[in-house]
Amino acid sequence: MSNDKVITATNLTKKFGDFTAVDHISFDVHKGEIFGFLGANGAGKTTAMRMLCGLSLPTSGEATVAGFDVYKENEKIKKSIGYMSQKFSLYEDLTVKENMEFYGGIYHMTDKFIKEKTAFILDHLHLQKEANTLVRSLPLGWKQKLAFSVAIFHEPGIVFLDEPTGGVDPVTRREFWNMIYEGADKGITVFVTTHYMDEAEYCNRVSIMVDGRIEALDTPSQLKQTYDASTMDEVFLMLARKATRVEM
Amino acid sequence: MKRRFPLSIFNFQFFAFVKKEFFHIWRDKRTMFILLGMPVVQIVIFGYALTNEVKNxxxxxxxxxxxxxxxxxxxxxxxxxxxxxxxxxxxxxxxxxxxxxxxxxxxxxxxxxxxxxxxxxxxxxxxxxxxxxxxxxxxxxxxxxxxxxxxxxxxxxNDRRLPYTIDTEMRMLYNPQLKGAFNFVPGVMAMVLLLVCTMMTAITIVKEKEMGTMEVMLVSPMRPQMVVIAKAVPYLLLSTINITSILLLSVFALELPINGSLALLGFESILFTLVSLSLGLLISARAASQQTAMFISLVALFLPTIMLSGFMFPVENMPLPLRIISNIVPAKWYYSIVKSVMIKGLGIAGVWKETLILAGMMTFFLTMAIKRFKIRLA
Known part of the structure; x- marks a missing residue:
């Protein structure tokens, strides 16, 4: 196995009773890559992501994250990854600073590290004035950027983003993607699920899941060429129409 | 080194979590005042307004x-x-x-x-x-x-005594003035502890599920059991404050005696608090929304506590099925303990059976709750 691969999956499968949510998927993600994980609702992308995050045990198949086995070493995986969901997962009744202190705390960071990192992030996001503001009263776009900063607060090698831009306007989405690029430039591997096809174009490589299987996996430009389409949207529709599963 | 490794359960991570819980309680002033003020109001209402003693x-x-x-x-x-x-x-x-x-x-x-x-x-x-x-x-x-x-x-x-008279002499043991407070103070204690611990714990955990923060906790290196314990700590403290305020009010405002050992009373109250906390954790493991958690707490706990603990209605007069059911109501045992210790002045020898039952219930609920949490992870 090459050191370059930070996530590997081989025939990864998850069954719930008779229902196969994830059906023998195989892929690798490289260090520093922005990996788009696409699929319609119910295609199985959330289930696949939960297995990689150590939230759910696979039924069969192999997978490693940051070099650790998802069956046996999920405690080690948890220390090496960051996670952000579409709900942003900040505590609304805590201030910006308190949220950072809390997340730093649960990742075993020292007081000194937390202090320096908090100052750095606030400075970087131009949020110094809002340090003691309750998250509740911040605009959605700020919350989202803050949530991303919190997800990589402990400087993980990999960050999983589960539909991170849901409900946000295009300008803010664009700014958010700039943050993702910055993270990737620093060597953080980004594993992102999304519904927005324009975002798919921003990814280095994209996989498209249909009915629990990966139907396509390549760079956006290669995919467009293969399917003779002008946009990722067309590629996605072509593949997603094959779906037989009813939306969950 | 930027990482600090856990030495014991009382590590930095744990404190960060407990601190956050206190922020939640502190920031929600309305709920906090209800939680701290409720026992006071209940004691005052039961003590001065609601009474089944007839006057004038x-x-x-x-x-x-x-x-x-x-x-x-x-x-x-x-x-x-x-x-x-x-x-x-x-x-x-x-x-x-x-x-x-x-x-x-x-x-x-x-x-x-x-x-x-x-x-x-x-x-x-x-x-x-x-x-x-x-x-x-x-x-x-x-x-x-x-x-x-x-x-x-x-x-x-009196002057012209009848040849045969039987003088009956009545003594009302433990409560010579037949004060209603002797009955309801233990009842209010059970109710308040149950409300604070069971309902509030269940609601805060379910709230994290709803907000999506629970998922982030589970992805973090924090162990799920630790999340559960850290959640319970602030409510344990809040309950201690409530027990203290109820006892102070009972002694100084309602002139109730504490005949038994205060330490024993405190110990039993903490035991009951732990039973209630475990129940709250169990409910939170099952309920998907805050409303469900509240509803389960109310229907499955409050009604039985009020009806079957012996606080409002004497259990001895109930039909057999209800008497049997009353045994699984934790408040029944705590109510009986508080009455025995506080009013009758009994020691541990007088309440060991009830104490063991509560300890058993706590172990059972806690095991179930933690098991449920682990299953959710699989």
Whole structure:
């Protein structure tokens, strides 16, 4: 196995009773890559992501994250990854600073590290004035950027983003993607699920899941060429129409 | 090194979590005041307003005799703290009118020649008429009136003792003044602890599920068991404050004695708090929304606690199935312990059985809750 691969999956499968949510998927993600994980609702992308995050045990198949086995070493995986969901997962009744202190705390960071990192992030996001503001009263776009900063607060090698831009306007989405690029430039591997096809174009490589299987996996430009389409949207529709599963 | 590794369960990570929980409670001022103020309000309401002791019930007297004996009896009835003489009436028909109007709770009829009969034949009759639309009160009032009348009889017959009399002497053990507070203070303690611990713990955990923060916790290196324990700590503290304020109010405002050991009472209260916390954790593992958590807490816990713990209604008089069910209500055992320790002054020897039952319940609920949490991870 090459050191370059930070996530590997081989025939990864998850069954719930008779229902196969994830059906023998195989892929690798490289260090520093922005990996788009696409699929319609119910295609199985959330289930696949939960297995990689150590939230759910696979039924069969192999997978490693940051070099650790998802069956046996999920405690080690948890220390090496960051996670952000579409709900942003900040505590609304805590201030910006308190949220950072809390997340730093649960990742075993020292007081000194937390202090320096908090100052750095606030400075970087131009949020110094809002340090003691309750998250509740911040605009959605700020919350989202803050949530991303919190997800990589402990400087993980990999960050999983589960539909991170849901409900946000295009300008803010664009700014958010700039943050993702910055993270990737620093060597953080980004594993992102999304519904927005324009975002798919921003990814280095994209996989498209249909009915629990990966139907396509390549760079956006290669995919467009293969399917003779002008946009990722067309590629996605072509593949997603094959779906037989009813939306969950 | 930027990482600090866990040495024990009381590490930095744990404290960060507990601190956050305190922020949640502190920032939600309304809920916090309800949680801390509720026991005070309940004690005041139960202590001063809601009481099943009857005081100053209005009565009417129909005195057909009008002699020294009836006059004396009338004065005594009126003077007692149970009764207040609403009016003297003159015809029998009026009695019913007064009852209908709801002006009186009890009527006493002295027949003609009451005093004479008493003096000459050592025997006289009195009629007591009570409004049995409320049977308990009617019974109680009739008993009070009978007691006052027989008290009078004892005094007049004192000089001329009857050859055979049986003097019954009553002693009301542990609660000589028959104060209602002896009954409801333990009940309120059980209710408050259950509310704070079970409902609030269940709600805060379910809230994290709803907000999506629970998922982030589970992805973090924080162990799920630790999340659960850290959640419970602030509520344990809040409960300690509540127990203290209830006991202080009981002792200083309601003049209740603490006859047994305060340490034992504290220990048992913490045990019950832990049972309630475990129940809250169990509920939170099952409920998907805050409303569901609240509903389960209310229906599955509060109603049984109020109905079956013996606090409102005596369990001994219930049908067998209910008596059996009452045994699985934790509050029943705690209520019994508090009464034994606080009022009767018993030591651990008197309550070890109940203590063991509570400890067993705690172990069971906690094991179930943690198991549920682990299953959710698989």
């Amino acid at each position: 019930a209005n009565i009417a007297i129909l005195d057909n005799s009008k002699d020294a004996a009836t006059a004396s009896l009338t004065t005594q009835l009126d003077a007692s703290r149970y009764f207040a003489l609403e009016k003297n009436i003159v015809t029998y028909k009026q009695i019913e009118e007064e009852f209908r109007k709801g002006k009186i709770k009890l009527a006493i009829v002295f027949p003609q020649h009451f005093g004479e009969d008493l003096q000459h034949f050592n025997k006289a009759q009195v009629q007591i008429i009570a409004d049995a639309a409320d049977p308990n009160t009617a019974n109680q009032l009739a008993n009070y009136a009978t007691a006052i009348i027989s008290d009078y009889q004892d005094r007049v017959t």
